[in-house]
Amino acid sequence: SRRKSRWGNHERRQQDAPESEDKGDKIAEEEEDAAEPLPVTLFKDELMKAVRGSQVLVCTGETGSGKTTQIPQYLLELVRERDADTTASGGKDKDKDEGVALDTPAPGDGKRPSHNNKKLLVAVTQPRRVAATSVAKRVADERGCRLGEEVGYSIRFEDRTGPRTRIKYMTDGVLVRECLEDPYLSRYGVVMLDEAHERSIDTDILFGLLKRALARRPDLRAVITSATLDVERFAAFFDGCPFINVPGRTHAVDVYHSKTRQVMTATGPASPRYVEDAVDIIRKVHRTQGPGHVLAFFTGQDEIERASRLLSEAVAQEKIDRRAMGIEEEADNGVSEMIVVPLFGALSAEAQADAFKSARAGVRKVVMATNIAETSVTVPGVRFVVDPGYVKQKTYDPARRMESLVVVPISQVAAQQRAGRAGRTAPGQCYRLYTRNCYGGMLGETVPEILRTNLANTVLYLKVLGVDDILAFDFLDPPAEDQSLEALQHLYCLGALDQDGRATDTGRRMSRFPLEPSLSRTLLEAGELGCLEEVLTIVALLSVESIWFTRSKGGGGGGGGAGSGARGKRGERDEEAEASHALFRHPLGDHFTYLAVYRAWEASGFSDAWAKEEFLRVRALRTARSVRSQLLGEVRKASGGGRRRGRQEGGLEVTSCGRDLDKVRKAVCAGYFTKAGQRCSKEWVYRSLAVGALQQEGDDGAGRSGLTLMYLHPTSSLVHAQEPPEHVVYTELVFTARPFMRHAMAVKGRWLRSRLEAVRPCSSDRLCGRALAAAPGAGGGKEEEEAAAAAAAAAGAAGR
């Protein structure tokens, strides 16, 4: 058949389930839970016994086996039993149980923990926001409670927990930040680190922090869960703790490799056509295959929006053609309709929920997802997987000292996970848009994030937590020394660390904000300069998805919804949008453009209708508004009295700079002078300024390997300036066709120079804290005390 000729290399992944090849075989779909118990439920007793008998348990199981939704509910039973015990024994057992914890002042409160009447929670961490929110919702449903009651979630900028919450789903980053106030996690009875195989940087850090807390609190329990079998390292990290594997319930998946696409390069897709290829496959599946949903993996929102637009258009066109040819609409494969559902992190909660909703009979859902759907969340009823083989990954280039989001080939383990998503409910098929050879050339496993990311925030948290010698911290995979040192240097440049590598007052205050160090530094500077009113808005807008709405609506909506003539209208709408956006463009850069948009929205009374008229994304604006108000809360806390040792704070008064926009520019400069570009003689081309200047004193930095030519991002308002500004700072470098500077702002050369000159050279050895750790009297138990003191100070700085 035609399919076979292009999709050769036919391979069966698993054969461990009796299945029927009958295409008409009914798919259990959403009823699956009711029909068959989840694999994890069969292991409940074993799991409970293991957690009772050991402080740490590692548990593995196929995606969809119930780890994330079920195990926390079991753990709550365990914590509840202990509630009952302590109440019954009048707190006597408690003393025994938590003896060590009681000897230790709870860092942060500065007083003894009062667990007696405090009910401990179950914490469940997720590397992804979508997973935390959607799973919390699901579990709340299962338990018949409203979200925020017994079951809640907490992600950056959004806390849906309440006084009655006992199971708290949260992103791993949120728990890391909680450690700053409470290093021994005293609110929790059990901490479950979920999706440990993802090896996100925050989960990796939690491994170390949790180990410390466990040593201090014998009553604390930890469960580490992973979708892959490679867990011996996890168990070894926790001194050989027990581990349990929950066998999955999977069906055979036929894996087809492309025969045509040969090349995948480490730096990005060789063929930019894979989105189109994926759309073709989806259409073919829809035409030729029986019931079952489709799950296609893309690297990000842009791709997903493009793919769903292409698919909708193609389907609409097909309908027209069919009608023209007088062919009946009726499909003969039992699926007459197709709906496209996007699934990615920045989506609103309601939009995310669409992916999990059941579809009517005869309707095929095409879920276009980012890596989220690889293991974090399970979309019920998927039988067909389309895998282009790419993922967008944060990648750090030590040579250029730059972090960027790049599209890279996935690992073999990831490819297997993706294929596995097709066989959850019934036998399935996986279409790989890469050759079998490409598969062979992929990395075996995904490189842990900690090895490929900028460590600045992590290092700052560790320093604030009193971990002096960063290089000696108990990491599952220690990051490359160079990278830690680079992070230390960056923090030192920003004034977050002193010359001995200790967190400064500035550093502690920075760590309070759930933001990148550069952004929190900008906020602090704005507080001192008196332009927080403006900068809060700017920072909020820099923290959300794009506010620009460029495509006509409906791309992600019902497939086939686009009627004839839509194309012409779309073009007009795009032009209209562009013209409307142009009115906000600010000659000094994107930061001010954002400010102008927000102010105009504010003036409209935060009106949705207004935003839509101006082709702005209402959702992004609303999120920015909520982020702003939360940052405002943090800023107010930070300005309230604290342990200042008499130092007069510039004060985080929220004032406006009026027309003196230089204040805003200077504040941004304080956070971003290390990401600066100077215009080359050639127009519109910039060379990286800060890197060179930091690398070598006195030299202009040109001609070194650190030299990178950079361009203004096509979306930047500076692109439309009469003349390119001499100096710019930007928030990140994106490598697509070229290195593009995103969110650029024009600054003055002398501001940059004075910032750069103010940084006195400092040896990395001192910064990393080796000297401190080696100093007499600083060893062993002292570290813990220092951690406590540091955390207390951090809390103090926030006026708690």
Ligand code: ADP
């Ligand atoms: P694991 O963590 O082991 O991958 P989960 O606990 O996330 O598994 O999922 C267990 C089951 O619950 C799966 O069959 C999945 O389809 C179902 N499920 C999870 N979340 C939802 C949801 N939001 N809507 C419908 N079903 C869900």
Ligand code: MG
């Ligand atoms: Mg899970």
